[in-house]
Amino acid sequence: MNKLRNLVLALAGLAVVSFQVQAARMPMMNHGRMLMDMSGKMVMGQNTDQLPEGCRRISEDVEIIVGAGHKYSRPYPGTMFGYSEHQWQVKPCARVTVTLKNDDQIRHQWMLHGLPEDLYPKGMFHIEVTGPGEVTGTFIVPREDKTYLVHCDIAQHTEKGMKAQLVVGKGSGTLPGIPGISEPVVKYLQQPTAEGEKQTSVIVVKAPEPSGQKEEPSMLSGMLILGLVIAILGAPYLLRWLGSRFFGMSGKALSGYLFDRLMAVFCLFFRLFMAVWDWFRPRQRSV
Ligand SMILES: [Cu+2]
Numbered sequence: 001m002n003k004l005r006n007l008v009l010a011l012a013g014l015a016v017v018s019f020q021v022q023a024a025r026m027p028m029m030n031h032g033r034m035l036m037d038m039s040g041k042m043v044m045g046q047n048t049d050q051l052p053e054g055c056r057r058i059s060e061d062v063e064i065i066v067g068a069g070h071k072y073s074r075p076y077p078g079t080m081f082g083y084s085e086h087q088w089q090v091k092p093c094a095r096v097t098v099t100l101k102n103d104d105q106i107r108h109q110w111m112l113h114g115l116p117e118d119l120y121p122k123g124m125f126h127i128e129v130t131g132p133g134e135v136t137g138t139f140i141v142p143r144e145d146k147t148y149l150v151h152c153d154i155a156q157h158t159e160k161g162m163k164a165q166l167v168v169g170k171g172s173g174t175l176p177g178i179p180g181i182s183e184p185v186v187k188y189l190q191q192p193t194a195e196g197e198k199q200t201s202v203i204v205v206k207a208p209e210p211s212g213q214k215e216e217p218s219m220l221s222g223m224l225i226l227g228l229v230i231a232i233l234g235a236p237y238l239l240r241w242l243g244s245r246f247f248g249m250s251g252k253a254l255s256g257y258l259f260d261r262l263m264a265v266f267c268l269f270f271r272l273f274m275a276v277w278d279w280f281r282p283r284q285r286s287v
Helices: 002-024 194-206 217-245 251-286
Strands: 034-036 041-044 061-069 087-090 095-102 107-113 124-130 133-140 146-151 163-168
Touching: 041 133, 061 087, 061 107, 095 107, 095 124, 124 133, 217 251
Parallel strands: 061 095, 087 163
Antiparallel strands: 034 041, 041 124, 095 133, 107 124, 107 146, 146 163
16 A cells, blocks of 8 residues: 555645645735735835925825726727726826725736836836725826826736726826727727637537446546546647636636646546556456
């Protein structure tokens, strides 16, 4: 039984390594002026009292409450994500408090670029929240008329509609590709109907399953190996389908999902091994 014990230890070791890989993917950013908690909320570039150069006082206090999520993409064909509003207007030297309400199960950001770097690290004000929930942060805009880009920096979210602008004073023009405000930078082709795509993909997903095949119980392991090989070969297609099905379900959500799948494959391997083990051992003894 030493081999069995070694196998169990090896599987446990792999599980631990997977857990560590999972943990390492969590953001461990450490910039100045950053507030963060362990529930996936983050505020970066928080500034409630330091006036930008040329501002003698805070001109107004503005509160922005913005929704973020897939559902806001519906009015804009070709997008998959969006904000509840894609443009805001404030006075120069305004103090802006933004509350981002994330409706999705994934991470979304409200990231504004182009602020003075002496007050804001990398010239950014950035709030984000993972999964359903909300986060609030405050910053003070400079005195100049300027149009600031706001977006979600998660992979492909900007391209898929999470783009907006904050207009300070008269602004400095309209930014391209903002849903409902300006023409898209790239016109996306209409997606095939969700139903059709789903059905095609479901066939791909179900194909590797050997259930329904007529086989003698003693040949089970052979069918298991065949099923496993098909499942492994089919994995890239499955992942591609999942990517489009769950709209760039990224970061924590995707790695969590992959981790679950990985564990399922381990369990399958383990069961397969046990089946083969039980099948061969008695014969070896009788010989
Ligand atoms: Cu996003």
